[in-house]
Amino acid sequence: MDVIEFSYMEDGGPQFVCVGDANLPNWLDDKTNTIYIIFPRGADKVPPFGLISIYADDIRNTSINKIEESYARLCFPNTVQPPDWLSGSIKPGDFIKMELMFRKSEMSCRIALNHSEWSPRLVTAIGTAKIRLLIETAKKNILILRDDLYCDYVLNGAYRHQVSCAVCFEDAAEVVTLQCGHLMCCNCQKKWRKSDEECHICKAKGLLYFQFFVCTKASPYHPKIVTMQIKARYRDGPCPFDYCRPSDQEKKQDNSQFYYIMVPCGCTTRCDPHSWSFNGICPFDACGMKVTNVWKVFET
Numbered sequence: 001m002d003v004i005e006f007s008y009m010e011d012g013g014p015q016f017v018c019v020g021d022a023n024l025p026n027w028l029d030d031k032t033n034t035i036y037i038i039f040p041r042g043a044d045k046v047p048p049f050g051l052i053s054i055y056a057d058d059i060r061n062t063s064i065n066k067i068e069e070s071y072a073r074l075c076f077p078n079t080v081q082p083p084d085w086l087s088g089s090i091k092p093g094d095f096i097k098m099e100l101m102f103r104k105s106e107m108s109c110r111i112a113l114n115h116s117e118w119s120p121r122l123v124t125a126i127g128t129a130k131i132r133l134l135i136e137t138a139k140k141n142i143l144i145l146r147d148d149l150y151c152d153y154v155l156n157g158a159y160r161h162q163v164s165c166a167v168c169f170e171d172a173a174e175v176v177t178l179q180c181g182h183l184m185c186c187n188c189q190k191k192w193r194k195s196d197e198e199c200h201i202c203k204a205k206g207l208l209y210f211q212f213f214v215c216t217k218a219s220p221y222h223p224k225i226v227t228m229q230i231k232a233r234y235r236d237g238p239c240p241f242d243y244c245r246p247s248d249q250e251k252k253q254d255n256s257q258f259y260y261i262m263v264p265c266g267c268t269t270r271c272d273p274h275s276w277s278f279n280g281i282c283p284f285d286a287c288g289m290k291v292t293n294v295w296k297v298f299e300t
Contacts, residue, residue, distance in 0.1 A: 001020040001021065001022045001027070001035075001133075001144040001145065001146065001235075001236065001237075001286055002020070002021040002022075002233060002235045002236055002286065003018045003019070003020055003021070003139050003142065003143075003144055003236065004018065004019050004020075004021055004059055004060055004139075005017075005018050005138060005139040006018075006019065006064045006067060007064075008064050015136075016136075016137060016138040016139070017064075017067070017134055017135065017136050017137070018134070018135045018137060018138070018139050018142060019052065019059050019067065019132055019133070019134050020132050020133040020134075020144050020286075021058075021059050021060070021132070021286055022132065022133075022285070022286035023130040023131060023132065023286075024051075024100060024102075024131045024132065024133065025102045025126075025131060026285070026288070027146065027285050027286055028100055028102070028146070031148075032146050032147055032148045033099055033100055033101060033147075034097055034098065034099045034100075034146070034147040035097070035098045035099075035100065035133065035144060035145070035146060035147075036095050036096070036097060036098075036143075036144070036145045036146070036147065036150045036153075037049065037095060037096040037098065037133075037135060037142055037143075037144055038093075038094075038095045038142065038143040038144075038145065038153065039090045039091075039092065039093070039094050039095065039096075039141060039142060040092060040093065040141075040142075040143065041092055041140070041141055042089070042090050042091050042092035042093075042094065043089060043090040043137070043141065044089050045087070045088070045089055045090075046085065046086050046087070046088065046089075046090055046096070047135055047136045047137040047141075048073050048074070048135075048136045049073070049074055049096075049133070049134060049135040049136065050071060050072050050073040050074040050075075050133075050134055051071075051072055051074070051131055051132065051133060051134065052067055052070045052071045052072070052131070052132050052134050053070050053072070053126065053127065053129040053130070053131050054066065054067070054070040054129055054130060054132070055129050055130065056130070057130075059132060067134070070129075071134055074109070074111070074122075076119075076120070076122065080120050080122075081120075082119070083111070083112075083113065083116070083119050085113040085116065090113075094113065094114055095113075095114060096111055096112070096113055097111065097112045097113075097114075097118075098110075098111050098133075099111075099118070102126070105125055105126060105127070106123060106124070106125055106126065107123070107124055107125075107126045107131070108121050108122065108123045108124075109121065109122045109123075109124075110122065143236060144236075145236075145237065146285075149237055149238075152237070152238060152243055156238075156245060164183075165183065165184050165185035165188055166182050166183050166184055166200065166201055167184045167185070167188040167192075167200050168184075168185060168187070168188055170185060176188075176189040177295075177297050178199055178204075180199050180201075180202050180204045182199055182200070182201040182202065183297065184200070233265070233266045233267045233268060233287075234259075234268050235267060235268065235284060235286075238270075239269050239270040239271050240269060240283040240284055240285075241269060241271040241273070241276050241283060242271060244270050244271065245270070258296050258297060259296075259297050260272055260273060260294050260295070260296055260297075261294070261295045261296075261297050262282055262291045262293075262294055263291065263292055263293040263294065263295060264289065264291075264292060265282045265287050265289040265291065267282050267283075267284050267287050268297075269283065272294075273291070273294055274294065278291075
């Protein structure tokens with residue numbers, strides 16, 4: 001599941017919360033109904049977590065105030081004894097299992113730490129809004145996986161894509177992609193368009209550029225250059241077609257490193273969708289949008 005980080009200020013400084021972008025009733029089913037919240041770094045205490053119920057299609061465009069209004073922290077009634085581990089610390093690599101069941105207008109939930117016994121099941125009524133998971137910690141502290149991807153995590157370790165500029169090599173929140181498929185950050189792109197507009201990597205000239213925004217708002221267009229924009233989503237986890245990763249050298253053609261970006265959803269895959277039984281629908285369960293085009297973009 002892709003994890004979106006939000007921040008807000010308190011007296012002690014900036015605070016962070018993470019929201020999963022998947023609508024849980026659609027993302028889970030009878031065969032895969034368990035979420036793994038993994039803590040690669042450990043934690044001094046279990047961070048509070050719960051669910052938000054909100055109608056927003058794209059959680060990235062939602063304000064932190066809207067999220068706060070729709071948030072219900074997981075808590076146990078006075079008649080139910082909560083698990084002892086909720087008030088303890090977490091070791092690196094520990095995980096919380098969260099099993100969710102949806103039945104018409106009702107949702108039930110139970111939790112466990114690692115392979116401990118399940119907690120008592122909690123039941124609540126739900127409406128028609130989208131339901132997403134929220135964890136009160138920074139994105140770097142957690143991974144959220146469905147149970148069918150947990151084995152891949154155990155065998156191959158965590159995978160989280162970080163977008164970086166091919167020119168200055170810094171991590172980039174806003175990435176510009178040239179027609180040749182190479183990436184650069186917006187600051188380098190501003191310098192590039194004042195020069196001879198030659199790609200720094202492959203030296204191609206006379207290029208237009210496509211502007212991809214990773215979890216950010218669009219900046220103004222350059223008036224003299226035709227542009228296209230899309231929110232590129234480098235999702236956590238392996239490629240959805242055959243679960244390959246960047247380290248799988250045999251999956252790369254001619255030793256090139258690139259991603260395919262699907263239009264208009266912006267979800268990225270390592271495999272060419274047209275090489276598979278591609279039915280025109282985004283293969284990520286958390287998305288499911290209709291795909292009208294596919295762009296090849298080089299990885300830095």
